[in-house]
Amino acid sequence: MKSKNKKHLIITLCILVISIVTLVFSNINKEDEDLAVIAEKVNNTIIPKPINYKEAEGKFTLNKDTKIYVKGNTEEETTEITRIAEYLKGKLSPSTGYEFTIVKNEVPSGNSIYLTTVEGKEELGNEGYELTTTTDGIILKAYKPEGLFRGIQTIRQLLPAEIAKSTLVNNVEWSIPASTIYDKPEYAYRGFMIDVARHFFPEDVIKQQIDYAAQYKINRLHLHLTDDQGWRIEIKKYPDLTLIGGSTQVGGGPGGYYTQEQFKSIVQYAADRYIEIIPEVDMPGHTNAALASLAFLNPDGKRKPLYTGIDVGFSTLMTDSEETYEFIENVVKEISAISPSKYFHMGGDEADSTKKEDYDYFVGRVSKIVQKYGKTPIGWDPIDTAPEINSSTILQNWKASNEAAREKNMNMIISIASKAYLDMKYNSATPYGLNWAGYIPVETAYNWDPTDYAPKNLVLGIESPLWTENIATEDEMEFMIYPRLLGYSEIGWTPKSSRNWPEYKVRLERQGLRMENEGINYYKDKDIWKSK
Structure with missing residues (x-):
C-alpha cells in the first residue's frame, strides 16, 4: 500500500512538473508571438517616435545622381539650410559613395532631397517638421532651419542601418519607404x-x-x-x-x-x-x-x-x-x-x-x-x-x-x-x-x-x-x-x-x-x- 502511494505521488509530481514547464514555455512562446505581431505592425525604426507616420506605396532610392536642393525665406536662412545640407551630405556620402551636389534656390527636379522653410507651418515651432517621401524624392519642410535638422535625423533612420557606417558599403539599396510624417517635440x-x-x-x-x-x-x-x-x-x-x-x-x-x-x-x-x-x-x-x-x-x-x-x-x-x-x-x-x-x-x-x-x-x-x-x-x-x-x-x-x-x-x-x-x-x-x-x-x-x-x-x-x-x-x-x-x-x-x-x-x-x-x-x- 505504501509502495502504491509512493508511485502515485511520484506520478503526480511528474505531471505537475511537466505542467509547469509547459506553462512556462507556452508563456515564453506567447510573449515571442505577441512581439512578432507587434513587430509586424511597426513599420519604421524611428526614435524618438514621430507624432504621425503614414506609409504609402513605393519607395525612393538614392543614387549617384541624387541632389540636395535648399531654399529658405531669406538669403541668410538659405545659407543656414545649406550648412544643414552639408551636414546631411557628410552623413550619407561615406557609406553610399555618392557626391550629393547641393543646389541653392532652384525648383527641385526628380531624384532629389529638398530642404526648405518656404511655406513652413508656424504651428511646427522651431523644431517641428513635415517629411514627404515619394518615388520621385524627399521634401523636408519646417518653419525654422532647426526643424530641418531634426527632420534630417529621421531621414537617416529611414535608410538602411548600413548608412551609419563611415566606410563605403556595396550591394545595399539606399531606399526610403514612401511616407508622410508630421512631427514636433512634446518638450522644449x-x-x-x-x-x-x-x-x-x-x-x-x-x-x-x-x-x-x-x-x-x-x-x-x-x-x-x-x-x-x-x-x-x-x-x-x-x-x-x-x-x-x-x-x-x-x-x-x-x-x-x-x-x-x-x-x-x-x-x-x-x-x-x-x-x-x-x-x-x-x-x-x-x-x-x-x-x-x-x-x-x-x-x-x-x-x-x-x-x-x-x-x-x-x-x-x-x-x-x-x-x-x-x-x-x-x-x-x-x-x-x-x-x-x-x-x-x-x-x-x-x-x-x-x-x-x-x-x-x-x-x-x-x-x-x-x-x-x-x-x-x-x-x-x-x-x-x-x-x-x-x-x-x-x-x-x-x-x-x-x-x-x-x-x-x-x-x-x-x-x-x-x-x-x-x-x-x-x-x-x-x-x-x-x-x-x-x-x-x-x-x-x-x-x-x-x-x-x-x-x-x-x-x-x-x-x-x-x-x-x-x-x-x-x-x-x-x-x-x-x-x-x-x-x-x-x-x-x-x-x-x-x-x-x-x-x-x-x-x-x-x-x-x-x-x-x-x-x-x-x-x-x-x-x-x-x-x-
Whole structure:
C-alpha cells in the first residue's frame, strides 16, 4: 500500500512538473508571438517616435545622381539650410559613395532631397517638421532651419542601418519607404549631462557624444565643470583653478581642463548640431577643487588638500565673505562671455556642510549675480526651498520633492535619480556605475513620464545626468548612456499617449545595428537583443 502511494505521488509530481514547464514555455512562446505581431505592425525604426507616420506605396532610392536642393525665406536662412545640407551630405556620402551636389534656390527636379522653410507651418515651432517621401524624392519642410535638422535625423533612420557606417558599403539599396510624417517635440528641453569634474574627458570625446546624441533629437548638453575632484574650465583671472584644481581626478589620475578656446569650440560644434551647451559651476558645496586652488576662499587663508575620493557634502564656500562673491562674479562673468546659452547652472546640491540659513542667503545672492550677466539660473534641489529663489530660477529636480517649486510656479527640468541617472547600474552585473538610487534597467528608464513628478505646465523638459565617480573611459561612458538615452529622448519628444514599451522595444532592437555601425559601445540588453 505504501509502495502504491509512493508511485502515485511520484506520478503526480511528474505531471505537475511537466505542467509547469509547459506553462512556462507556452508563456515564453506567447510573449515571442505577441512581439512578432507587434513587430509586424511597426513599420519604421524611428526614435524618438514621430507624432504621425503614414506609409504609402513605393519607395525612393538614392543614387549617384541624387541632389540636395535648399531654399529658405531669406538669403541668410538659405545659407543656414545649406550648412544643414552639408551636414546631411557628410552623413550619407561615406557609406553610399555618392557626391550629393547641393543646389541653392532652384525648383527641385526628380531624384532629389529638398530642404526648405518656404511655406513652413508656424504651428511646427522651431523644431517641428513635415517629411514627404515619394518615388520621385524627399521634401523636408519646417518653419525654422532647426526643424530641418531634426527632420534630417529621421531621414537617416529611414535608410538602411548600413548608412551609419563611415566606410563605403556595396550591394545595399539606399531606399526610403514612401511616407508622410508630421512631427514636433512634446518638450522644449531634452538633454543629458556629462560630469567632466570627477573624471575628465577631452574635447574630442565630448564632441563625439554630441554627434551621437544629435541623431536622437537631443537639444541640450549640460557640462558639470566643477566639483570636489576637479575644476575643468579655464578662468583667466584665477589660473590656479586649472593649474592646481584641474590637475587630478577621482583615483588620482592626471585630470585636465578646457581652455576657453576649447570650450568655445565645443559650444560651436554643438550649435552646428542645434544642441545648446549649459555650463555648471557647482556651489556652495562640491567646491574642494576651488578651495584647494585659492587660499582666500578658506577661513584660515590656506589651500585645502586636493581630493580624489568620491564622498560628498564635506566642502563649502564661505557664505559670509565678500571675497567669495567677488570670486563667483568673476567666474560667472568669464564663463558667460564665452557661453551663448541663456542658462547658467549654479549647482546647489548636497551642501551638507553649509547651514540652511547660510545656504538660503548664498543661493539667493548667486542667482542675482547670474541674472546680472543675462543668464537664467538653474539649480539642483533643494535650491527651490530658499526664500530668495523665485520663478526666475529653474529647478533641476532629482529627488522627486519639489513642493516649494510648485508653490513658486518655478519651471523644472525633471532628472529623477531613480529613473533618469545614467550612472545607475542596469542590474547587479553591470561592471560600471553605482546603485545608490537603485538599478535602472532599459525598461525602467523608458517607462515613466515627467508629469509623474510635476504639473505639465511647469515641466520645461527632461535631462539624464551621467555622474562619473567610476566612469573613467569613453567606452564606459557609452555603455552607461546607450541605449537608455534613446528612451529618454523619446520621453522628451513623443507625447505620453503615443508611447508604450512593447512597441518601443521593437524599434529599439532595430536600432542596435545602427549603433554598432557607428561604433557605439552600447549595453546589449539580452531581453532586447536576444541571441538568434
